[in-house]
Amino acid sequence: xxxxxxxxxVPVSRAxxxxxxxxxxxxxxxxxxxxxxxxxxxxxxxxAMAAEMxxxxxxxxxxFGAEFIVSRDWNPVTEEFGALPFIYGTVVxxxxxxxxxxxISFGVAIFLSEMAPDWLRNPLGFLVELLAAVPSVVYGxxxxxxxxPWMRDTVEPAxxxxxxxxxxxxxxxxxxxxxxxxxxxxxxITPTISSVSREVLRVVPRTFREAALxxxxxxxxxxxTAVIPVARSGLVGAVILGLGRALGETMAITMLIGxxxxxxxxxxxxxxxxxxxxxxxxxxxxxxxxxxxxAEIGLLLFLVTVLLNVLARLLVWRVQAQGGAAT
Amino acid sequence: MIARRAxxxxxxxxxxxxxxxxxxxxxxxxxAAVSLNGAGATFPYPLYSKWMAAYNQLHPEIRIxxxxxxxxxxxxxxxxxxxxxxxxDTALTESERKKSAAPLHHIPTTIGAVVVAYNLEGVQELRLxxxxxxxxxxxxxxxxxxxxxxxxxxxAPLPDRTIAVVHRSDGSGTSAIFTEYLGRVSPExxxxxxxxxxxxxxxxxxxxxxxGVTGQIKTTPGAIGYTELAYARQxxxxxxxxxxxxxxxxxxxxxxxxxAAENAELSEDLHGSLTDADGSGVYPIAAYTYLLVxxxxxxxxxxxxxxxxxxxxIHDGQRFAAELDYAPLPAKVVTRIEERLRSLKAAGKPLLSxx
Numbered sequence: 001x002x003x004x005x006x007x008x009x010v011p012v013s014r015a016x017x018x019x020x021x022x023x024x025x026x027x028x029x030x031x032x033x034x035x036x037x038x039x040x041x042x043x044x045x046x047x048a049m050a051a052e053m054x055x056x057x058x059x060x061x062x063x064f065g066a067e068f069i070v071s072r073d074w075n076p077v078t079e080e081f082g083a084l085p086f087i088y089g090t091v092v093x094x095x096x097x098x099x100x101x102x103x104i105s106f107g108v109a110i111f112l113s114e115m116a117p118d119w120l121r122n123p124l125g126f127l128v129e130l131l132a133a134v135p136s137v138v139y140g141x142x143x144x145x146x147x148x149p150w151m152r153d154t155v156e157p158a159x160x161x162x163x164x165x166x167x168x169x170x171x172x173x174x175x176x177x178x179x180x181x182x183x184x185x186x187x188x189i190t191p192t193i194s195s196v197s198r199e200v201l202r203v204v205p206r207t208f209r210e211a212a213l214x215x216x217x218x219x220x221x222x223x224x225t226a227v228i229p230v231a232r233s234g235l236v237g238a239v240i241l242g243l244g245r246a247l248g249e250t251m252a253i254t255m256l257i258g259x260x261x262x263x264x265x266x267x268x269x270x271x272x273x274x275x276x277x278x279x280x281x282x283x284x285x286x287x288x289x290x291x292x293x294x295a296e297i298g299l300l301l302f303l304v305t306v307l308l309n310v311l312a313r314l315l316v317w318r319v320q321a322q323g324g325a326a327t
Numbered sequence: 328m329i330a331r332r333a334x335x336x337x338x339x340x341x342x343x344x345x346x347x348x349x350x351x352x353x354x355x356x357x358x359a360a361v362s363l364n365g366a367g368a369t370f371p372y373p374l375y376s377k378w379m380a381a382y383n384q385l386h387p388e389i390r391i392x393x394x395x396x397x398x399x400x401x402x403x404x405x406x407x408x409x410x411x412x413x414x415x416d417t418a419l420t421e422s423e424r425k426k427s428a429a430p431l432h433h434i435p436t437t438i439g440a441v442v443v444a445y446n447l448e449g450v451q452e453l454r455l456x457x458x459x460x461x462x463x464x465x466x467x468x469x470x471x472x473x474x475x476x477x478x479x480x481x482x483a484p485l486p487d488r489t490i491a492v493v494h495r496s497d498g499s500g501t502s503a504i505f506t507e508y509l510g511r512v513s514p515e516x517x518x519x520x521x522x523x524x525x526x527x528x529x530x531x532x533x534x535x536x537x538x539g540v541t542g543q544i545k546t547t548p549g550a551i552g553y554t555e556l557a558y559a560r561q562x563x564x565x566x567x568x569x570x571x572x573x574x575x576x577x578x579x580x581x582x583x584x585x586x587a588a589e590n591a592e593l594s595e596d597l598h599g600s601l602t603d604a605d606g607s608g609v610y611p612i613a614a615y616t617y618l619l620v621x622x623x624x625x626x627x628x629x630x631x632x633x634x635x636x637x638x639x640x641i642h643d644g645q646r647f648a649a650e651l652d653y654a655p656l657p658a659k660v661v662t663r664i665e666e667r668l669r670s671l672k673a674a675g676k677p678l679l680s681x682x
Contacts, residue, residue, distance in 0.1 A: 076498075077521035144542040152547075174491055174547065176532045247589035257543075259533025270532050276496070280535060282522040283397035284498025286423060 052257035057296035058287055068296060074261040076281070078151065081293035083300055085261040089271040090304065093253060094246040096182030096267070097127070100188045102239060108190070108192035109238075114168055125198065140255030143184045148175035148256060151183065156268055173268040174258075181257035181271065185249055189242035196241055200234030201227060233316045240312040247305050250275040274301040352628070361632040366394040367401020367414030369574060370500050370555060371616045373651050374437055375414070378644050382636055384427025385487050389632050393592065399524070405431065405619050411629055413619035416500025417524070418598035430622045432671070433598045434637055435615040437645075438654040440556040440584045441505050442612070446544050447471065449484045452579075454568040457512025457603065457611065463490055463518060463551060464509060468529030471549060486549070492656045493543045493552030500526040504614040506507035508602040512611075555614075556584075557652035571611045572603060583610035585655035593660060597667055627673035634671050634678040641665070 054061070060068065064081060071082020112125055152175025159169045204227050212226035228235070250273075258270020259280065274297050287290050349546030365375075370410050379391040398415040411503060443460060445453055455463075459475055461655035462468045468475060472487040503524045511519040519528050534540045537558040544564060550568075552580045556579055568576040577583050577602075582630040590606035593599040601613040618637065623681045624630025641664050645655040656664070671678045 022336075073527075075524045075527040076525040077527065137460070141542070144539070148543075149546050172489065174532060176543065218558075254535050254540055255494065258524045259535070272533075280497040280533075281525050282498075284399040284466055286402055286420075 007199075015131060015206075020022055020053060053295060053299040053302060057292050057299050059292035060296040063289060065295075069300070070292070072237075072261075072263060074277075075284070076287075076290055079287065079289050081290075083274070083293075083297055085263050086272055086274040087300060087304065088263050089257065089261075090247060090273040090275070090301065092245060093178060093181045093185060093209075093271065093273060094256065097185035097246045098185035098239065098243060099188055100183065101193060101242060103308050104186075105190050105193035105197060105238070105242070106235070107193035109201055110223060112194075112198045114199040114219070114227065122203050125195065128191050128198075130191075131187075132195065136188065136252040137212060137255075139184055139188055140252040143180065143252060143256040147184060148180055151175045151180045155179075157172065167265045168267045171264070171266040171268050174270075176256055176258040176270055177266075177268050178264075178271040180258060181253045181265040181273075182267070184256050185246045185253050188249060189245050193238045193242040196238035197235055199230075200231045200238060204230045221257070227301075236312065236316045239308060240316075243308060243312065244305065247308065250274055250279045251273075254279060274304070336370060341401070350535075358399055363389070363391045363412070363629060363633055363636070364394075364410045365391065365401075365414060365618070366396050366404045366410045367619070368398045368416045368500060368616055369395040370416050370652070371414065373438060373610075374648060374653050375556070377647050377651065378640055381644075381647065382639060385639075389636065391636060397498070399498065402619065405621075408625075409441060411626075412633060414617065415619060416597075416614065416616050417503050420615065421617070432620045432622050432667060433617040434620060435597055435656060436618055436640060436669065437648050437656065438584055438588055438601065438613055438615055439504075440579050440610060440613045440654065441501055441553050442556050442579045443507070443553050443567040443569065444541070444544050444549065444559045445493075445551045445567060446548055446565070447486065448548065449471070450480075450565070452480075452483065453481045453565070453567040454576045455567050457508070460567075460569070461509045461516045462511030464494070464528070465513070465519070466492070466494055474545040484675050488549040490602075491550040492531030493534055493540050493545045493547070493550050494528050494531050495540060495553075496535050499536075500557055500614070500616070501537065501553065502526065504602065504612060507600065507614075508520045508612045511603040524545055551616055555652075559681075560652055568610050571609045572605050573607045573609070574667075575607065577608060577610045579610050579612075581649055581652070581654045583608055584613045585657055587611070587613040588615070588654075588660055589657045593663060597663060604630045622671060623675070624671070624673040624678065627676070627678070630671065630673040634668055638665075638668055638679065639667075 034123060059261050060081065064071070067085055068081065069087070070084055071080075073080045073082045074085065075081075095311040108128060112121055112128075116124060123131075152173060156169075156175070156179065160173070163169045196291070207228045208230060209222055212222040214316070217225065253273055254276040258274065259270045259276060260270035261273050262269070278294055278298055282291075282294050287292055372393070375393050375395075377391060381389060390653065393414070398417060401410075401413040402415055402423055403420065404410045406423065408428075413431075416439075416618045419427075419431065424431070432491075442454065445454070453478075457480060459468070459479065459522045462475075463542075469490055470487060471485045471490055477483075477485055503522065505520045506520065506526055509520070520529060532542045532543060534552070537554045541556050541558050541562050541564065544552045544554075554564070561580075566579060568578045570576050585604060587604040587609045588602040588631075590609065591599050591601050591604045598617060599615065601615065603611045604613070619628075620633060621636070624633070641656060641661050648655045667679065669679050
């Protein structure tokens with residue numbers, strides 16, 4: 001006779017019991033404190049970093065105040081510093097990368113988890129993960145010698161011809177600029193998003209698919225109604241991971257974005273990102289105010305990353321709430 | 328990914344540190360080992376690493392480590408006293424000089440040149456005057472077929488193509504030398520852009536490092552940019568002949584670069600500008616690169632080893648320069664540096680008494 005594991009009359013608390021938390025046993029107590037200490041290092045590191053960055057950029061914060069965020073001027077010679085073109089470049093290039101990468105990545109993930117024949121699934125998945133392991137400087141070099149000339153001679157003229165009425169595709173094109181930067185970021189984050197999405201889709205219980213098919217749904221309807229809604233929050237998580245990589249990417253984008261601190265609505269025009277300007281100018285900056293301005297850019301990058309992550313987290317919660325209401 | 332990278336980095340560092348510390352320990356047993364640490368400019372790094380290896384073969388008891396972290400970092404570290412000597416492509420500014428507790432001296436070690444490289448099919452020779460070059464980098468001349476370019480290049484098949492200006496995006500001594508030259512030859516450049524390792528470029532694309540500039544010039548028809556001489560030579564880029572003060576168009580040859588130093592003024596503290604120098608046959612965009620040393624060394628043993636190494640570098644070391652595309656110091660400058668090296672002291676005692 002199988003006994004019920006827990007009698008219904010015992011109240012089920014969600015928090016672990018005293019024993020489960022490791023109280024009353026010396027070994028467990030030590031273990032508990034040890035893990036708590038490790039968990040605390042994350043918080044301490046984060047706070048220490050934030051404090052250190054505020055300290056390093058204090059000179060610039062005091063000198064420029066809020067002007068720093070809205071000024072478009074970046075002139076190390078006259079020591080006038082404004083971060084807006086860098087913030088713009090980072091945000092726009094990352095969003096551009098997501099716009100290109102997300103449909104492709106989801107396509108890859110759905111194919112790998114739902115459509116691909118078994119013999120293809122593992123080799124293809126392995127190849128996708130291999131792409132994620134290519135160092136970013138290699139993407140950058142490949143970008144200079146292959147992607148930028150191709151963008152300049154083929155893609156950008158085509159965009160200008162067919163979509164030239166949009167302000168995004170006007171002006172001179174040299175192959176180096178926001179669009180090329182966005183494309184290389186998209187290539188770099190696609191493996192991340194698609195491999196995480198594939199794992200998320202895989203853990204959707206088989207019975208959901210069988211139930212949908214049993215009700216007469218087609219393959220498409222099964223994926224659209226039974227698989228994706230369940231996996232939705234995980235998919236958003238995959239996109240957040242990709243966004244994180246795009247925001248912080250430095251080397252490849254520096255080599256392709258043209259490094260010009262200007263805000264131009266055309267995607268052909270060169271731009272600049274926050275991570276790039278730090279990498280480019282920090283080593284040779286000797287003046288205190290200049291160093292502080294670069295440190296403040298670092299601080300802003302930190303804040304932009306936190307902000308976008310919080311937004312994405314809120315999005316996940318909303319999606320989850322909706323998903324909960326639907327089921 | 329990042330965690331994995333960090334781990335590999337830590338693993339590599341610890342292996343390196345372990346290897347070094349073992350070597351040090353071994354040398355200490357042999358006795359009288361001196362280890363000198365320096366940091367700074369990336370531009371002379373190939374020459375310095377060659378020197379340090381060659382000098383170590385001559386004097387196995389002296390080991391010199393040099394980290395090419397950039398001039399800015401080198402200046403910061405030598406002021407902070409974390410290294411025994413610094414290296415910089417530019418002379419110390421007044422504020423940097425004030426930050427240093429003990430006086431720092433400039434020792435010129437070699438002369439480098441910045442060349443103007445371009446990508447124009449069928450154009451074997453390009454001749455540019457300084458003001459024309461400045462106007463291209465100011466964005467005032469935008470086509471290769473501009474009559475002002477044609478006037479200096481009669482018969483050259485200049486295309487009706489947009490000029491794609493490429494400059495360094497990272498802060499660099501190369502940019503400092505190049506902008507110093509443009510400032511000398513163009514009052515407008517001096518006024519609206521100025522001179523520096525990073526400036527607000529009026530036009531063009533920024534590329535990271537000499538390798539990035541070289542790559543963009545190679546892949547962009549109609550491009551013009553500037554790199555160190557060595558990069559342009561090793562990558563087979565076409566380089567422009569520039570007009571010097573004497574009115575001659577000069578291609579960047581090592582002899583023409585050394586000539587700039589023969590005529591130029593050298594300050595009391597042994598630094599000087601070589602851009603747009605006077606004299607016939609002079610190439611106009613050249614510069615010294617310096618080691619920064621303390622006039623009064625804290626550690627006499629280290630101070631003596633460093634002074635002797637510098638003595639060797641400005642004499643025997645100069646023969647390594649040409650093969651690495653650096654121009655050797657002229658005899659006149661070497662004599663001045665000799666005086667300075669003889670004046671270096673530790674605790675009030677001259678370091679090179681027997682020389």
